Amino acid sequence: MMTLRQIEVVRAIMITGTIAGAAALLHVSAPGISRLMKYTERMLGLRLFERRHGRYVPTPDAEDIFEQINGVYKKVDDLHFALRRIERGDGLELRLASVPSISNVMVPRAVVRLRQRHDGLRLDINILKIEEAVEYLLLGKGELVVMSTRFDHPGIDFLPLAAGKLVCIVPEGHELGRQSRITTREIAAHPLIGIDPNDPYGRIMTELFRQAGVTYDIPIRARFGTTVLALVRAGLGIAVIDEFTVAHGSAPGIKILDIDEPTDFQTYIAIKAGKPLSRFAETFIALLRQEMAAVTRLPNGPQRYRKK
Structure with a gap:
């Protein structure tokens, strides 16, 4: 039985017509191609090629074998095409x-x-x-x-x-914008644009004020971070929000302050x-x-x- 490597070598000789051409096609040495072809012929007890004007031409007895080899390669090509489609995600x-x-x-x-x-x-x-x-x-x-x-x-x-933390956001030009960090007590001294206390981030914010023992006022409450950003940018208050919402410069017109107390989530x-x-x-x-x-x-x- 021929191995896939033998099939590959025989087909390369058939396509190029020379040992050197087959070696170049397969990126191997010409002597290695010649040895494997001779070994394959001995193993099969059949001459696969004859030399004509310096080129290797399939013998009449080997024509059926070459047809089968081409069929194998067609199926291999179909398999590679299907694998490439899966890799690209085509149709998925x-x-x-x-x-x-x-x-x-x-x-x-x-x-x-x-x-x-x-x-x-x-x-x-x-x-x-x-x-x-x-x-x-x-x-x-x-x-x-x-x-x-x-x-x-x-x-x-x-x-x-991923682990993250909450940050405080203030509009550009706000008095707090001159600093890079802020305490919970400082936050509570300003009107807040808040999120629902039942929201995961809202619970963390509420716990911050509880532990600090300070009261706070949330005259405006919003469900989603994009709304909170727009309200802060409009100068309607400051807010505590997750760092992922304001990452990578996605909050123009807003200054981001780190909070001194732990806000990990x-x-x-x-x-x-x-x-x-x-x-x-x-x-x-x-x-x-x-x-x-x-x-x-x-x-x-x-x-x-x-x-x-």
Whole structure:
């Protein structure tokens, strides 16, 4: 039985008509090609080529063999074409969702890099509230949800994504804009544009003021970070927001201040429990983790958390 290497060498000689040409086509030495061809002929007990005017021409007895070899190569070419389509993502789709705070800056940056690797891949991207994630995953509407928190659910697994922190944002020209850091007590001295205390980031902000023992006023409350940014930029107050929403210069007209007190939080990828991720989903998660870790400069692990 001929090996794939023997088939490759015989076909190269058939195509080029010379030992030197076959060696150049396969990027090997000519003596090696000559030895393997002679060995193949001895093994088969059949002359595959005869010399005519300095070129190797298939013998009549070998014509059927060459037809079969061409058939093998056609199937190999078809396989390579199919593999290239899979690598590009042609005809395939990745469906994912994200909470708003991570969808505005981080998700698009990861998607750009994903498309650079798989330019034929189609994507369906949704923006969801945290409470919508369960239905999205369990009903098979998408493969993953980028989350700002985790919760206990027997049908959902969570992959740690990136650690982050909250920051204080003030409009350009604000009196606080002269400093780079701020305390919770200083924040409480100004009207706040706040988020729902039941929101993961809202709970952290509320705990900050509770631990500092200060009262605060939130005359304007908004659900999404983009709205908070617009309100702060308009000079209607200051706000506490996650660092991912304002990363990479995405908040012009706004000054970002670090908060002295700890405001750390962890983000996650939510997936349907027990369901393997597609290679495209795994690549997206890895790229998103890299993008977010670059903002926070904190290491993140690939462990999976699930309610026991």
